[in-house]
Amino acid sequence: MTGPGSKILRLGVNIDHVATLRNARGGSGPDPVAAAALAVAAGADGITAHLREDRRHIRDADLARLRAEIRAPLNMEMAATEEMVAIACDLRPHACCIVPERREEVTTEGGLDVSGQAASLAPSVATLRARGCRVSLFIDPDPRQVAAAAAVGAAVVELHTGAYAEGVDGEITRLREAARQAASLGLEVHAGHGLSFGNVAPVAAIPEIAELNIGHFLIGQAVFDGLESVVREMRALMLAARASISG
Numbered sequence: 001m002t003g004p005g006s007k008i009l010r011l012g013v014n015i016d017h018v019a020t021l022r023n024a025r026g027g028s029g030p031d032p033v034a035a036a037a038l039a040v041a042a043g044a045d046g047i048t049a050h051l052r053e054d055r056r057h058i059r060d061a062d063l064a065r066l067r068a069e070i071r072a073p074l075n076m077e078m079a080a081t082e083e084m085v086a087i088a089c090d091l092r093p094h095a096c097c098i099v100p101e102r103r104e105e106v107t108t109e110g111g112l113d114v115s116g117q118a119a120s121l122a123p124s125v126a127t128l129r130a131r132g133c134r135v136s137l138f139i140d141p142d143p144r145q146v147a148a149a150a151a152v153g154a155a156v157v158e159l160h161t162g163a164y165a166e167g168v169d170g171e172i173t174r175l176r177e178a179a180r181q182a183a184s185l186g187l188e189v190h191a192g193h194g195l196s197f198g199n200v201a202p203v204a205a206i207p208e209i210a211e212l213n214i215g216h217f218l219i220g221q222a223v224f225d226g227l228e229s230v231v232r233e234m235r236a237l238m239l240a241a242r243a244s245i246s247g
């Protein structure tokens with residue numbers, strides 16, 4: 001098939017908030033690695049896990065088990081700190097997505113300021129690349145940030161969809177334009193944050209986007225429908241939206 005709708009669209013399932021539930025009681029369940037296995041069995045194309053500096057959800061041992069036990073690409077989200085770069089170099093996940101982190105934040109509130117921190121980010125990107133990781137930068141859909149991501153040597157940008165999910169005016173246009181710009185610079189384009197059954201279609205229909213990473217909604221909805229069912233439904237919605245734009 002040719003045309004814009006023929007491009008690949010993968011679903012990466014973020015299992016962080018299975019670990020949030022586990023950590024609420026300090027025991028071993030629910031197990032985020034078992035959730036990852038179920039998600040993959042239901043059609044997830046990859047697993048995303050964010051090792052926060054404060055270890056509020058995913059822990060080092062979870063990542064080691066995800067790497068050893070899950071037969072799907074692992075996308076490790078991380079801050080660009082010396083500690084995290086060393087862990088990623090040891091773990092060698094398929095991809096490393098560098099995100100901004102503020103210890104007191106409830107969630108990842110915005111994208112990385114790549115243009116303002118290019119000098120400090122470039123060595124981390126180079127180190128991770130040298131270890132064979134595909135480096136992704138989690139950025140707002142801002143033309144300056146897209147250009148800076150290409151300039152520091154990233155292979156991928158993940159566009160932060162949080163403002164879009166909150167209904168900010170004009171955000172879908174910014175996402176479309178940023179995706180087009182990134183693809184024209186040779187970057188692979190991903191997107192994620194705050195996506196749900198109700199808002200995923202317009203983002204999935206952006207032809208340059210190759211991957212969506214979705215977590216909080218899927219884990220929450222799984223309480224009602226089961227994890228396998230919500231992963232299947234999300235993939236179906238994404239692929240239907242993408243098919244709707246094929247020429």
Ligand SMILES: CC(=O)[C@@H](O)[C@H](O)COP(=O)(O)O
Pocket residue numbers: 014016050052077099106107108138192193215216
């Ligand atoms: C970077 C990102 O968007 C995800 O990691 C998401 O933030 C889930 O983790 P938190 O809810 O801890 O931010």
Ligand SMILES: NCC(=O)COP(=O)(O)O
Pocket residue numbers: 014048158191192193194195213214215216217
């Ligand atoms: N990078 C975005 C991600 O992994 C999932 O974000 P969310 O769906 O948990 O908001």
